[in-house]
Amino acid sequence: xxxxxxxxxxxxxxxxxxxxxxxxxxxxxxxxxxxxxxxxxxxxxxxxxxxxxxxxxxxxxxxxxxxxxxxxxxxxxxxxxxxxxxxxxxxxxxxxxxxxxxxxxxxxxxxxxxxxxxxxxxxxxxxxxxxxxxxxxxxxxxxxxxxxxxxxxxxxxxxxxxxxxxxxxxxxxxxxxxxxxxxxxxxxxxxxxxxxxxxxxxxxxxxxxxxxxxxxxxxxxxxxxxxxxxxxxxxxxxxxxxxxxxxxxxxxxxxxxxxxxxxxxxxxxxxxxxxxxxxxxxxxxxxxxxxxxxxxxxxxxxxxxxxxxxxxxxxxxxxxxxxxxxxxxxxxxxxxxxxxxxxxxxxxxxxxxxxxxxxxxxxxxxxxxxxxxxxxxxxxxxxxxxxxxxxxxxxxxxxxxxxxxxxxxxxxxxxxxxxxxxxxxxxxxxxxxxxxxxxxxxxxxxxxxxxxxxxxxxxxxxxxxxxxxxxxxxxxxxxxxxxxxxxxxxxxxxxxxxxxxxxxxxxxxxxxxxxxxxxxxxxxxxxxxxxxxxxxxxxxxxxxxxxxxxxxxxxxxxx
Numbered sequence: 001x002x003x004x005x006x007x008x009x010x011x012x013x014x015x016x017x018x019x020x021x022x023x024x025x026x027x028x029x030x031x032x033x034x035x036x037x038x039x040x041x042x043x044x045x046x047x048x049x050x051x052x053x054x055x056x057x058x059x060x061x062x063x064x065x066x067x068x069x070x071x072x073x074x075x076x077x078x079x080x081x082x083x084x085x086x087x088x089x090x091x092x093x094x095x096x097x098x099x100x101x102x103x104x105x106x107x108x109x110x111x112x113x114x115x116x117x118x119x120x121x122x123x124x125x126x127x128x129x130x131x132x133x134x135x136x137x138x139x140x141x142x143x144x145x146x147x148x149x150x151x152x153x154x155x156x157x158x159x160x161x162x163x164x165x166x167x168x169x170x171x172x173x174x175x176x177x178x179x180x181x182x183x184x185x186x187x188x189x190x191x192x193x194x195x196x197x198x199x200x201x202x203x204x205x206x207x208x209x210x211x212x213x214x215x216x217x218x219x220x221x222x223x224x225x226x227x228x229x230x231x232x233x234x235x236x237x238x239x240x241x242x243x244x245x246x247x248x249x250x251x252x253x254x255x256x257x258x259x260x261x262x263x264x265x266x267x268x269x270x271x272x273x274x275x276x277x278x279x280x281x282x283x284x285x286x287x288x289x290x291x292x293x294x295x296x297x298x299x300x301x302x303x304x305x306x307x308x309x310x311x312x313x314x315x316x317x318x319x320x321x322x323x324x325x326x327x328x329x330x331x332x333x334x335x336x337x338x339x340x341x342x343x344x345x346x347x348x349x350x351x352x353x354x355x356x357x358x359x360x361x362x363x364x365x366x367x368x369x370x371x372x373x374x375x376x377x378x379x380x381x382x383x384x385x386x387x388x389x390x391x392x393x394x395x396x397x398x399x400x401x402x403x404x405x406x407x408x409x410x411x412x413x414x415x416x417x418x419x420x421x422x423x424x425x426x427x428x429x430x431x432x433x434x435x436x437x438x439x440x441x442x443x444x445x446x447x448x449x450x451x452x453x454x455x456x457x458x459x460x461x462x463x464x465x466x467x468x469x470x471x472x473x474x475x476x477x478x479x480x481x482x483x484x485x486x487x488x489x490x491x492x493x494x495x496x497x498x499x500x501x502x503x504x505x506x507x508x509x510x511x512x513x514x515x516x517x518x519x520x521x522x523x524x525x526x527x528x529x530x531x532x533x534x535x536x537x538x539x540x541x542x543x544x545x546x547x548x549x550x551x552x553x554x555x556x557x558x559x
Contacts, residue, residue, distance in 0.1 A: 003111055004089040007118045007393075008082030011402045015078040020407030022437045026077050027405070027448050029055065029127040031437040034074070036067035038440070040421050045442040046464075047449045050224050050457045058160025059128045074437065080126035081402075084134050088123075089114060091137035092348065098144040099306040100352050102299065102359075108389060109351025115393055116277060116343050118400035120268045125403070131161035132340050139169055140313070140344075143176075144306045148202055152209045159213030164332055167323075168341060170210045171316030172309070173203040224457035230328035237512045238452045244509050245452055259335070264321060266339040268401075277346070283357075284349030290356050299359040303352075310345050317341045329453055354389075358382055405434070412493075413438040415542050415549070419490075426468055427493035428510055431547060435493075444468060444489055447509045466516045472498070473520035473530050477558060480531045484552045491541070492532065492550040499524060499533050531558075 015021055023030075032048040032055075035041050042048035052060075063073045092113050093106035117123040123130050135158045142150040158165045176199055178191045194200070233239040239247045247262055249255040257263050258270040269277045287307070290297045320337035331337075365379035393399045407413060409431060416425065416439035425435055426444035433448040435441055443449075445464045452458040464487070471483035472494075483489070497503050504510050504520050511517045523530065532550065539554035 001086060001089055004085045004114050005082065007114055007400055008085050010400050011081055011118065011124050012078065014400075014402050014404045017404075018406045020410060020413065020434075020438050021078075021404050022074060022407075022434070023077060023125050023127075024121065024403035024405055025125040025127045026074065027433060027437050028451070029059075029125075030063070030073050030077050033060075033063050033067065034072075034440055036064050036073060038421075041440050042436070042442050043422050046457070046460060047443065047446070048436070050451075050454070051449070053222060053224060054454070056128050056161050056163055058157060059131065061160075077126045081124045081130065084126070084130055085114060085117065085123055087134035088117070088137050091134060091141045092344065095137060095141045095144060096348050096351055098141065099304050099309075099348070100299070100302055100355065101304070102302065102355055104358075105352050105355035107351075108354050109348045111389060112280060112350055113344060113347035116266070116268070116347060118393075118402075119396060120266065121401055121403035122340070124400065128162045129336070129340065132158070132165055133344065135161060136165060136168075136341065137344060140309065143172070144309060146198075146202060148205060151202075151206055155206060155209050156213055159210075159217075163214065163217055164336055165340075166210050166214050167320050167331070168313075168316050168337060170207055171319055172312055173206045173210070175312040175315060176203045222454065222456070224454040226455055227329050228453055228455050228458075232455075233329065233452075236452065237514065238450070242508060243512055244447065244450050261333045261335055262325070263335050264318075264338050264342075266343055280350040281346050283353045284346045287349060287353050287356075290353060297356050297360045298363070299356045307352075310349050313341055313345045317345075332453075354385065358385060407434050407438045409434075409544065409547065411544050412542065412547060412549075415439075416441045416491075423490040424488055425491045425493055426487065426489040427495075428468065428472060428498065428507075429493055429495040429547065431495075432493055444487060450509065450512075462513065465510075465513045469504075469510065469513060469516040469520055472532060473504075473523050474532075475523065475528055475530055477531050481556055484556055490552050492552065492555070494532065494536070494548050494550065496546050496548060499530065501525065 015023075028051055032042065032052045035048070035052075063076060066076050067073055089110045092110040093103075096106040096109045097103065099105075117133065123133060135154055139151060139154040139158065142154060155166060155169050158169060177194050179194050234248055237243050238245050241249050245261070247259075249259055249262070255262050257265055258267055260267050266277070269281070287300075290300050291303070294301050317338045320331070321334050324331040324334035324337055328334075361379070361382040365382060412431065413435070416423070416435060419441065421441070424442045424444055425432065427446075430447065432443050433446045435443050436446075445461060445468060450458075450461060450465070452462075467483055467487065471480050472492075474480050474483075495503070501521070501524050504517055504524070532555075535550065535555060535558055536548060539550040539558065540548050541551045541554075542549035
């Protein structure tokens with residue numbers, strides 16, 4: 001709990017390092033919740049309405065509850081990670097003690113899990129996926145204890161906060177009907193169906209709860225549907241290796257193993273110094289080997305039957321990973337079914353294995369006091385492992401990784417805050433992504449909000465981007481005025497470098513939107529100034545550093 005608190009405190013330092021700081025994904029999942037404090041914000045806003053519609057009910061209700069108490073959702077978002085981390089730590093520790101009743105194993109497992117969670121921004125985001133960790137570890141704990149009511153409650157909560165994880169719970173419950181016994185003759189483990197009626201009753205009730213939880217999602221129709229199909233996605237630049245939502249990668253090894261959206265293993269395992277967690281993964285997998293040597297590793301004898309839950313979680317995760325790939329995007333992203341659960345399972349498994357191994361080393365080091373040199377030989381690796389476990393984060397760049405983004409233009413945010421609440425701002429500049437969060441004003445489009453999974457939303461969004469690119473680089477004043485009148489845009493935020501030749505060509509996000517992006521490049525090569533470029537000084541209402549804001553009223557009056 002001390003380490004969980006310390007890591008969380010390091011995250012809080014980043015969260016409050018400046019007046020304008022927001023977690024990267026909170027710009028999607030939390031910004032719209034400012035409506036809870038002021039319902040007049042973001043009126044008739046496509047982007048805001050979409051992200052509000054896809055937010056899980058429990059997640060929304062939690063933030064709304066605190067907003068009613070006067071706590072800004074963006075402020076709550078900064079404090080939640082440390083709370084979620086502490087809950088996760090408590091349940092992880094308790095789970096391990098149900099498997100190996102040695103407190104040190106729980107300490108190592110929860111330490112490893114905390115380190116891994118703060119090497120990626122999932123927990124720090126306090127978005128729906130952050131709630132998976134405390135709720136799923138709670139589910140595992142109550143399942144190990146065969147506590148029916150708490151198990152059902154955790155399934156309901158997972159459905160309310162991170163719905164796709166309910167499929168994992170269902171798979172794990174089904175696997176509870178299988179038991180394992182060791183063949184006396186060949187000394188190999190083989191499965192058999194449980195003979196205990198209680199197992200079938202317990203799992204049947206759990207599955208019924210899972211079904212009831214997921215039923216509303218199955219019956220719900222979204223105004224922003226349908227979900228994109230695999231065939232449609234493969235034709236879009238957005239899903240290519242050069243796209244905003246890169247999924248279909250040419251590197252098959254990366255696609256199946258470590259890719260952020262399609263890969264089986266957590267992304268950070270591929271880049272961590274010294275491949276720390278892949279080593280832990282291998283250590284965790286060594287448990288079956290250690291079990292074959294009970295004399296050399298005597299602590300292995302204390303393992304409880306709950307150890308079989310860990311491979312069951314792995315099997316359920318693998319099954320859902322395969323299913324998500326088979327019906328691509330209907331079950332959201334395949335990686336969501338393995339990367340989160342693997343962090344938990346492998347931390348527990350590695351914590352147990354490390355404890356068993358260290359126990360054996362410690363017995364060797366202290367077993368024969370007369371042979372001090374031999375004892376020191378065994379004690380050295382014991383102490384080395386302890387030191388590595390405790391101090392490894394010091395060797396990880398940017399630990400903890402929170403993905404907090406700092407606003408660099410306070411004057412711009414204050415300028416827009418002084419404008420009416422129903423204004424709309426158009427821009428291709430990167431700074432536009434921060435406006436809804438820091439200025440609480442609607443934007444026409446933004447890279448951060450270009451999520452292409454629901455076609456009812458993304459077709460409108462994509463058309464908006466195409467129209468904006470064409471208008472921003474148009475040589476025809478009538479076309480610019482027509483865009484303003486049809487879109488209802490009140491202000492135009494421009495990067496002063498927007499009319500340099502490489503501005504569009506080097507912008508990975510803008511280049512997705514063809515043919516408008518290529519047309520803009522061709523117009524800039526023509527050396528003729530666009531309409532907006534000619535009106536920069538005449539219609540400017542804000543000019544700081546690299547950004548300039550144009551008034552739509554002025555543009556409409558231009559001749």
